[in-house]
Amino acid sequence: MSDYIKGNKYPNYKPSTTYSSGRVCIDKNCTTVISKYNKFKYCNNHRPKTFPRIKGRNAPDNLQDPIDY
Numbered sequence: 131m132s133d134y135i136k137g138n139k140y141p142n143y144k145p146s147t148t149y150s151s152g153r154v155c156i157d158k159n160c161t162t163v164i165s166k167y168n169k170f171k172y173c174n175n176h177r178p179k180t181f182p183r184i185k186g187r188n189a190p191d192n193l194q195d196p197i198d199y
């Protein structure tokens with residue numbers, strides 16, 4: 131009995147994901163070079179901000195008045 135299980139090898143040849151280096155923020159007046167790991171077209175200063183969902187809502191004005199006993 132010389133059978134043994136060979137593990138499959140998954141060569142780790144893939145480099146980490148990078149984007150073209152030497153890119154510059156596409157904002158007109160900005161010359162900030164963007165990191166090649168940054169997937170955005172803007173630098174950190176000009177990247178469009180994503181607004182989180184607005185919390186809360188307008189205070190309802192039709193709430194019941196507290197009941198006096």
Ligand SMILES: [Zn+2]
Binds near residue numbers: 172
């Ligand atoms: Zn910029």
